[in-house]
Amino acid sequence: MTPCLRAAAIAEAVRAGRSGARAETEATLARIAAGNPALNAFVTVDEDRALAEAEAVDRRLAAGERPPLAGVPVAVKDTIWVAGRRVTQGSRLFADFHAPADAIAVERLRRGGAIIVGMANSSEFACKGVTTNPLFGPTRHPRDPSLTPGGSSGGPAAAVAGGLVPLALGTDAGGSSRRPPAHVGAVGFKPSFGAIPYGPGFPEPFTGIAVMAPIAADVADAALMFEALCGPDPRDPDSVAVAAADSRPSESLTVAYSPRFGLDAPVDEEVRQAVDRAVEALERAGARIVRHDPSWPPGVTETALMPLQHAGLAALYGDAFRRDPALFDPDIAAQIDRGLSLTGAEVAAAQLLGVEIARMLAAFFIDADLLIGPTTPCVAWPLDRLGPETIGGQAVPPRAHAVFTPLFNHAKGPALSLPCGTGRDGLPVGLQVVAPRGLDRRVLRFAAFAETVLAAGGQGHSG
Incomplete structure (x- = not known):
């Protein structure tokens, strides 16, 4: 490469x-x-x-x-x-x-x-x-x-x-x-x-x-x-300033490690091992790692949140879909069709779930400065499939590869994926680093520390 x-x-x-x-x-x-x-x-x-x-x-x-x-x-x-x-x-x-x-x-x-x-x-x-x-x-x-x-x-x-x-x-x-x-x-x-x-x-x-x-x-x-x-702009009413960089060294932060981010989700053994090795290297370098899983609302899954995307696609492109479904990628067409069938109550339930996710993760960060775990539960898969057919030895639906990232969008905080080793056939594995909203520079500073540690140990990326 x-x-x-x-x-x-x-x-x-x-x-x-x-x-x-x-x-x-x-x-x-x-x-x-x-x-x-x-x-x-x-x-x-x-x-x-x-x-x-x-x-x-x-x-x-x-x-x-x-x-x-x-x-x-x-x-x-x-x-x-x-x-x-x-x-x-x-x-x-x-x-x-x-x-x-x-x-x-x-x-x-x-x-x-x-x-x-x-x-x-x-x-x-x-x-x-x-x-x-x-x-x-x-x-x-x-x-x-x-x-x-x-x-x-x-x-x-x-x-x-x-x-x-x-x-x-x-x-x-x-x-x-x-x-x-x-x-x-x-x-x-x-x-x-x-x-x-x-x-x-x-x-x-x-x-x-x-x-x-x-x-x-x-x-x-x-x-x-x-x-x-970064930095606010009056043309975007949601834009905000973020906090200045932490004065504390990365080694002094309390970093919660959660191998599955508190979810009941399968992870390939090669990914688990790569992330575990990275966490062990960080501990040896002086990072304060604690094993601690976040708690989530009952029934939280990416599937439970997807009505928001499907309804949004239907609102934007439903009329064009009704005129000519063949204009769309078949997988996107299926999402639009699903969005057109949703009730207002189903969409509102997904919105409320997103709000509760943000609230519960904010509470988690009262006792931790950062949260780390795998970015994905698997390495890359064949080009002609929507997702791997199995993860962790279990048959999984096509979106099972995406399980560890969407919750942090709904929490609205920063999250970074850092190369942390390799799995099958030398394929890269990512370590995800998460912090409360507005503490973007904390994530970047810790990730730079972790990158140095992993490079010294022969892990991380080779680019």
């Missing part, structure tokens, strides 16, 4: 004059041309526009500016508005749509000196746990093209892990930018809800929990990107 790039190193070289934004963009475009056909991570690349943006950054540098992301090439998920670019959501309904404005996060990327080189593949409407859609087909795993990187941000994750770009901007409403990074060996960071302003852009089927999510090769780059993007 192509070695992963580092954004901080690129930006430092460009600011120091050892490289230039145009030179970095040309090199990136060459890597995409060579590597993307095997991955299908990028769905559109606008070389002329990217080079023009790079030349504008070089002019800023010549005028004395020193932006934090100077000359860093970035992939943007094909659901996020980039002004003038074709942005499709992987849907035939938007096959010819060109965004009229930048999302605030994209605006901030540009202000930081980053170069938007192209749009990265997503499942249709970002509503599937694998990355394939009717317009562009599947994204493939960088280590094994017969496997999926997961979804919905599989294109951005594969672009980073495959060495095409150092940074990508994804979205996350249920784990979409944590599970794919876990599967491919990258870092995926879901900030607190509102930490990075959302929109302008397409309406979200899953309202009130979706976030913009940095994906990077290491924690330092994810933090660099987050700092360039």
